Amino acid sequence: MSNASTDTRIRIGGLAVQIHRKAIKNLHLAVLPPDGKVRVSVPAHITTEAVRLAVIDKLGWIKRQQKAFQEQARQAERRYVSGETHYFFGRAYRLKVQDSGKTHISIGAGNRLVLSIRSNADAPARERAMERWYREQLKARVPALLEKWQPKVGKQATCCGIKKMKTKWGSCNTDTGSIWLNLELAKKPVPCLDYILVHELVHLHERTHNEQFRGWMDRLMPDWSERRRLLNQSPLSHEYWQY
Numbered sequence: 047m048s049n050a051s052t053d054t055r056i057r058i059g060g061l062a063v064q065i066h067r068k069a070i071k072n073l074h075l076a077v078l079p080p081d082g083k084v085r086v087s088v089p090a091h092i093t094t095e096a097v098r099l100a101v102i103d104k105l106g107w108i109k110r111q112q113k114a115f116q117e118q119a120r121q122a123e124r125r126y127v128s129g130e131t132h133y134f135f136g137r138a139y140r141l142k143v144q145d146s147g148k149t150h151i152s153i154g155a156g157n158r159l160v161l162s163i164r165s166n167a168d169a170p171a172r173e174r175a176m177e178r179w180y181r182e183q184l185k186a187r188v189p190a191l192l193e194k195w196q197p198k199v200g201k202q203a204t205c206c207g208i209k210k211m212k213t214k215w216g217s218c219n220t221d222t223g224s225i226w227l228n229l230e231l232a233k234k235p236v237p238c239l240d241y242i243l244v245h246e247l248v249h250l251h252e253r254t255h256n257e258q259f260r261g262w263m264d265r266l267m268p269d270w271s272e273r274r275r276l277l278n279q280s281p282l283s284h285e286y287w288q289y
């Protein structure tokens with residue numbers, strides 16, 4: 047099969063869709079940040095009409111992703127001041143910022159997330175403090191999760207790190223055996239964190255999302271698609287794979 051790829055553009059209703067034909071097996075639909083452009087990657091032999099039908103079939107989902115991007119942009123304008131809503135492992139907390147010489151974050155009564163920080167700390171400094179805290183919280187949970195899942199998966203990650211990623215919840219380097227988790231997972235329900243970790247561990251068996259991959263997921267985590275749906279309600283996951 048040739049590796050050549052071609053791009054075409056079509057319009058479906060008010061929607062501009064870029065069709066990217068290349069040597070792949072499955073249709074892959076993505077709504078891309080930051081402005082919600084729609085791109086469909088398809089095997090070379092798929093007709094434009096078939097793409098059109100696939101897009102129409104997913105129109106509701108596409109609209110939701112595009113809306114989520116707008117919401118994300120709005121949320122990005124956080125100032126880290128008292129009263130704002132911030133999420134921690136799937137629960138909403140009201141931020142309370144209080145003056146303190148020592149930076150510290152804690153969960154207080156009445157679903158409050160209390161950020162103690164020097165009074166002259168600007169928004170970026172407060173954001174960095176929050177991110178540090180999210181990273182610590184996530185990091186603290188990972189060893190137990192690895193201990194639980196690695197024997198079941200039958201593979202060991204050489205390392206499991208946390209980083210900020212724009213378009214992925216997790217990634218796995220199958221050559222080095224290292225796994226990365228998105229820092230944003232600290233804001234999502236815990237079952238989503240398990241799901242992403244198991245998903246990335248299974249990549250140490252199978253590089254692609256093939257039938258064997260799904261077989262592993264079904265055996266290890268029968269409710270994985272429920273968990274994925276939970277994540278799909280979030281702005282970051284804007285990719286849809288059709289098998």
Ligand SMILES: [Zn+2]
Binds near residue numbers: 245249255
């Ligand atoms: Zn994957």
